[in-house]
Structures are given as structure tokens and as C-alpha cells.
Amino acid sequence: KKKPMIHDFYKMKKEGHKIAWLTAYDFPTAQFAEAAGMDMILVGDSLGMCVYGYPGTVPVTMDQCIIHCEAVRRAAPNTFVVGDMPFGSYQIGDEHAVQNAIRFLKEADVDAVKLEGGERVASRIKAIVEAGIIVIGHIGLTPQSSGQLGGHKAQGRTSESAQIVIEDALAVEKAGAQMILVEAVPPEVTAFISKKLTIPVLSIGAGASCDGQLLIVSDLVGQFTAFTPKFVKKYANVAEIITQAMRNYVEDVKDKKFPTDEHCYNMLKGETEKFNE
Numbered sequence: 001k002k003k004p005m006i007h008d009f010y011k012m013k014k015e016g017h018k019i020a021w022l023t024a025y026d027f028p029t030a031q032f033a034e035a036a037g038m039d040m041i042l043v044g045d046s047l048g049m050c051v052y053g054y055p056g057t058v059p060v061t062m063d064q065c066i067i068h069c070e071a072v073r074r075a076a077p078n079t080f081v082v083g084d085m086p087f088g089s090y091q092i093g094d095e096h097a098v099q100n101a102i103r104f105l106k107e108a109d110v111d112a113v114k115l116e117g118g119e120r121v122a123s124r125i126k127a128i129v130e131a132g133i134i135v136i137g138h139i140g141l142t143p144q145s146s147g148q149l150g151g152h153k154a155q156g157r158t159s160e161s162a163q164i165v166i167e168d169a170l171a172v173e174k175a176g177a178q179m180i181l182v183e184a185v186p187p188e189v190t191a192f193i194s195k196k197l198t199i200p201v202l203s204i205g206a207g208a209s210c211d212g213q214l215l216i217v218s219d220l221v222g223q224f225t226a227f228t229p230k231f232v233k234k235y236a237n238v239a240e241i242i243t244q245a246m247r248n249y250v251e252d253v254k255d256k257k258f259p260t261d262e263h264c265y266n267m268l269k270g271e272t273e274k275f276n277e
Ligand code: KIV
Pocket: 023, 042, 043, 044, 045, 046, 047, 084, 181, 183, 204, 214, 216
């Protein structure tokens, strides 16, 4: 498998081939994603919840994001890897945002960075793009500013709110972003945006009428158990499988059924007698 480049995704949009995108935070999971034929991997700041157990994404730091990007890059050298800019890494100013975007490329060799917001981050997007870095926009429900949105709520469900989402999409493209993610927005609005924009439009909880889909791996495999958003399709229940495996191990230890001979390193031939002298 050859690593796709940004122009491959433009071609896919043109030809109507859908882009498959998934988050991953660690080496084994990223290996599985590449083996499964994933087009893109997002090292999302959702790692705050999925890996570290924070209540949200706000506490996540640049250093955490970089460390997880490095692991994912090592595991998936032939997949388009996107680093997610955490809260505080691009809010302060254009220059600070460029510095942090550069860290993602220099330290973790990602292919692109993603940041949340439309109109209000246009100058950040422009500055990072001018530094030669591929930027992916993220509009609709933006978890880092969910407080302002009144919680983790779908956006664009009234025509007034839809207008804001559409204007954000246009602002992100105009600023130079080369792809855009739309989160928790009605399919009608996403369809309109997909037609209007030249850049590929990806959806998480924003319907099928766009150029690709994103899911959080911990939701997809059934590893994150705190809650499941409406837009998730659960393809497996690894929480159950792993817990059952661990339960079986506890039982075996308590019942003295593990280890058995087959798990032991026996002494070499003839050595046992000497040892027992
Ligand atoms: O961090 C992440 O995984 C994301 C998705 C929820 C869109 O940004």
C-alpha cells in the first residue's frame, strides 16, 4: 500500500470514492487501522477521554498529542496521519499556532494538522498553510468550545444555525484548509457544504452526503464505555472480550489452573540431578 497524498483525496472526491478515516492513539491500533485499509488516521485529542480518562478534551497537552502521534506514525507509515491541535495550542495567536503546528511535523512526522473553528480561526488556518502545512478544518460541533455551544449538541438544526455552519465552511476553505471535518450537523446541511466546496468534506455524525466518514476507534470497537453518541456504529465489543479474558485469567490463577507445564522453562537435560544433590 502506497501512502496517499492530499491530491489523492481530491481525486477521490471528484470520482465519488469515499474516504475512510478513523482515530488511533497507540501503536497496535494504528497497525490494525493500516492493515484494514484505512485511508487516514486522526490522532484526535479525544485521546483525553479515550486514553487518559479526562472528562473532556480541554486538559490535553501538546506533549501528549505529539507522543501519541509518534507512536501512530511508527505503526502506520503508509497511512495519511493527522495530528489534532489541542486546546490552547492555537487559540493565543497566529505565530503560536504555527509554532505548534510545526512541532507536529518535525517531531511526529504527521501529514496534516486539524484545528477546530470556522470564521474565528481563519487567520490561524491561513498562517499555518503559509508555513507549508496541510490544514484540516473542523466545524459544526467543536468539542473544545462545547461550553459556549451549551454542551455536546448537534449544530445547524435551525436555518439560522445552518447558515453559521455554512459560512464557517466557506471561511475555512477560503483560508486555505485542504480538507474539512463537519461534526454533528444534519445531512442536508452537510450535502449543501459538500457540493459548495472544492475541498473534500468529511463527516462525523454529519450524514452520508459528503466525501468521507470519521469515527472514534474506541467507539467503533466498543472500548469506550462511558457513553455512546448517536452517530456511532459499534462494530465490536472489545470491552466485553477483554474483561472476560481477564476474568478467566483471575479464575485460573485462583484455581491453580495457570500456569501449567507448557508455560514453564524446564531445566536442561541432566541438570536436574545436579541441582537436587
Ligand atoms: O479528537 C477527535 O477524535 C475529534 C473527533 C471527535 C472529530 O476531533
